[in-house]
Amino acid sequence: MRKLIVLWVYFIVLATSGWASANQVTILCYHTFLGKPSVYTDFSISEFKSHVQILKDSGYRFVQWKDVVANKITGTRNILLIIDDGHRTTVDAYNQVLKPLGIKPMLAVYPGITGSRSFAMKWESLIQLQKDGCEVASHGYFHEFFTEKFYKEHPDRFKDEFFKSKKILEARLNVPVTSIVYPFGLTSPIAKETLKAAGFTYAFSLRQAPLSTPISSAELLDLPRYMMTRSGAKEILKMLSQKG
Secondary structure, rough: OOOHHHHHHHHHHHHOOOHHHEEEEEEEEOOOOOOOOOOEEEEEEEHHHHHHHHHHHHHEEOOOOHHHHOOOOOOOOOOEEEEEEEEEEHHHHHHHHHHHHHOEEEEEEOOOOOOOOOOOOHHHHHHHHHHHOOOOOOOOOOOOOOOOOHHHOOOHHHHHHHHHHHHHHHHOOOOOOEEEOOHHOOOOOHHHHHHHOOOOOOEEEEOOOOOOOOOHHHOOEEHHHHOOOOOOOHHHHHHHHHHO
């Protein structure tokens, strides 16, 4: 009986010390794929392909957000790709690099420009990517600042970033949109209050850390991501490849 009690206490200690959260996903944020070295967050298609290959060679598997939410991932070598902004080159990156490998990224788009700007994806393209299995998140309506200052100066535009973006995306895609990505990685108490009122459940920041699963309630509105930039991508990939 005493041995059973000791074992029971041992497993409780393991669970509370992180053993129960041994599963992790690393979320990487990309933007455009024009191949312009002068652009801080831009990579060529071939550079992006090399990043994906490095991760695959390092034993990582690419997962979707629905897998993370359903607590279906195991181990620590899991990658979720999120491509922000809905730039037209997202379609090229998907078709040329990700689709042949069966990788389905999350696409964070702001419908204020979708189909109306030359650099943005057309609605037809976004709908096709969603039908192909890519998940879609809001990136606001017009990529405004989710700050107290913007809320006080432009309360209606502030609310549009949440309510209007969600309404348009769901109407166009005919699927629930429950995730939102903070533009510029900026948030505020009023933003978190408003996004919950609009019906969002998850919000992604640019806090650099892996995400442990099951997801803690404290992280639901501060989900971490690593932004892939020309100055930082090499170090991020090196860190991930050396991860135990």
